[in-house]
Amino acid sequence: MKNVSSRITNFTASQFIKVVTILIFISCNGQTSNKQQQHPKAKTTHTDSLIIGNFNPASGIPLDSTRISGFVAGRPLFKEFTPDIYKFYSSNHYNYVWYDKKGLSELSNILIGRLMKTDEDGITDTIPYKEDFLKLIHYNDTSGLKNDSAPDITTELMLTAQYFNYAKNIWGGKLNNQAENLNWYLPRKKLSYPELLEKNLTAGAMTPDTNNIVIVQYRGLKDALQRYRDIEKQNAAVTIPSLKKPATLKLNDTSTTITLIRQQLTLYGYAGALPGGNKFDTALATAVNKFRVTHGLKKSAVIDNSLIKEMNVPVTKRIEQIIVNMERLRWIPADSISDEFILVNIPAFTLSYYEDKKIAWGCNVVVGTPMNKTVIFSGMMQYVVFSPYWYVPPSIIRKEILPGMKRNSNYLANHRMEWNGGNVRQKPGKNNSLGLVKFLFPNANNIYLHDTPSKSLFGEDKRAFSHGCVRVSEPRQLAIRLLRYDSSWTPEKIDKAMNAGTEKYVTLKKKIPVYIGYFTCFMDANGMVNFRDDVYKRDDRLMEMLVK
Known part of the structure; x- marks a missing residue:
């Protein structure tokens, strides 16, 4: 009798090439609600992913639908998929x-292969009812169908349930339905497991959009996960002592x-075999600066303790960081990504402007402090x-x-502020806390992008200083880029409006x-x-x- 594990490891190259997982990164055309609420629910977006191969549609062999309830009752880990199982078989006339x-x-062979490799996607869960599952597959593989005997319904339903569980973890995100509890309000992917399996059963060859930023990001992190796990197995990383005076x-x-340091940089792939010793x-220096840039540190021709701390x-x-961010990527639908969009990445303290789905321009930003966190959400930029x-x-x-007013009766005047209908506002000008321009994408969180007179903060490596809004280091360039679709707004006109001292909405x-x-x-x-x-x-939680 053939061994199941040998079947898993001896797939042909063509079989594995057929297995393609389409995953996700930045997307969503949804706009947050203008209703005032603490945290607007993100719009869920439907998307599909496909295993690619030449599969058979429904066999035409009838299935006893009364067995479904008993199958699920005996396997409570599959209970959440009960409606999906009924819906799927109903649409296939219970075949x-x-x-x-x-x-x-x-398809069963390919599914087994993918189930045995979920750790490559950072999913550490074992296969539900793994021992029973593999026994069923082993028995069916060796016995086949003889003398017009009926297929084994337990194996059939087990494969379907295992498929749905795999699709949830790898394509939808294991914690997708808990994302809002993790303060994540970007639109999230919503999969229809029955529709997904139906497409997998009938799909011919289909090539994913390899230029899609979602796929590029996810595949990059998946490759990085393997590299860092290999480094972990080598157990070759060293602890570098902090520098004393001079530091x-x-x-x-x-x-x-x-x-x-030379040894560590070579191990992590920031340089080849570096010549020299101490x-x-x-x-x-070249390798050091490559490491600095990829870890959010300013380029510098020195080695200091901030560099050593990161090393x-x-x-x-690092493996855990890769895994949690792969999960975040799985939450976000890829099918509605725009060619042009703005991405603010809070931990990187950066704004990236994408055109044709590639970064066309970017700048540093200041985000909210840990006490005044910038909210994770999306909107549509409408006004300058x-x-x-x-x-x-x-x-x-x-x-x-x-x-401040209690300490100094001239506090408002000294800060160019005034009462406005029972509230306080600061007058326009170069010392205004919003600087010379702000950028509005209406949202219930009252968060926006803006200029600032506190330019020195952009020179810091860690830039979490604001009350929650996002300060932009190059607001003039952002205004020029946003207004380039209106030929009347030349750079000269933008400069004049920024310094006019009179508020103007565009x-x-x-x-x-x-x-x-x-x-x-x-x-x-650069693929780094x-x-x-x-x-x-937020990563540790x-x-x-x-891993629960």
């Missing part, structure tokens, strides 16, 4: 789908620490406001303005999607995996939920 006249179909090493300096040479993060921690008033939020009036001729996301690990335009600090401390 077997995993069998043909000769026995189990090709920096410069070009041509020598130190035993440099030898360790001397800080130009080849090492000492355990490889197990030049020389804006700043309408001070009630919380800031209560915590800062009123105490409605965009083309509304642009804005996504405020949270990714502590991602692929950059990037890591960032978990500024709002997500990881704990994934």
Whole structure:
């Protein structure tokens, strides 16, 4: 009798090429509600993913539908899929789908292979009822259908339930339905498992959109996960001691620490076999700066303790970062991604402007402090406001303005503020807290992008300083880009409006999607995996939920 595990490991290359998982990253055309509520529910978007292959449709062999309830009752881990199982078989007139006249179909082999490799996608769950499942497959594989005997209904239903569970974890996201409890309000993918399986059963060859940013990001992280797991197995990472006085090493300096840094950079793939030993040479400086950029540090021709701190993060921690961000990617639908959109990544403190689904421009941003977190959500950019008033939020009036007025009767005048219908606003001007321009995408969270007079903060590596809104380091360039669809708004006119001292609203001729996301690990335009600090401390909780 053939061994099941040998069947799994001996798939042909053509079989595995047929197995394609289409996953997701940034999308959603949904716009948040304008109704005032604490956190608007994100719009769910339907999308599909396909295993690609030449599969048989329903076999024409009738199935006893009364057996479904007993199957699920005996396997409570599949209870959530009960309505999907009934819906799927009803649409197939209660026929077997995993069998043909000769026995189990090709799709069952491919599904087994994918189930045995879910760890490659960062999913650590074991297969539900794994031992029984493999016994059923083994028995059916060796016996087949003889003398017109009926297919085994338990095997049939087990394959369907295993498929739905796989689709949920790998394509939909294991924690998709809990995303809002994790403060994630971007639109989320919603799969119809019966429709998905039906398409898999009937699909011919279909090539995914390899230029889709969702697929590129996910595949990049999947490859990175394998690389970092290989590094973990090597157990070759070292702990680099912190520098004492002087707390920096410069070009041509020598130190035993440099030898360790050279070893670590080679191990993690930031350089090939670097020549030299304990001397800080130009080849090492190039590798150091590549590491700095991919870890959110400014380029610098020195080795300091901020660099060493990032290099000492355990490889197990980096693996966890990759896994939790792969899960976040699985939540987001890929099928409605726009060619042009704005992405603010909170942990990276960056704004990226995409055109033709590629980064065309970007700049640094300042986001909310851990006490005043910037919300993860999406909206449609509709207005540019030049020389804006700043309408001070009630919380800031209560915590800062009123105490300031008690200390100084001229507080409002000194800060160019005035009462406005019982509230406080700051007059337009270069010292206005919103700077010379703000960018509005209406939302219930009252979050927007804006200029700021506090330019020095953009030079910091970690930029979580705001009350929740997003400060933009290059607002003039953002205004020019957003208004380029209106030929009347030249750069000169934009400059004049920014410095006019009179508030002016401009409605965009083309509304642009804005996504405020949270990714502590991602692929950059050079195909390098990037890591960032978990500024709002959300990774650990997500990881704990994934491994439960």
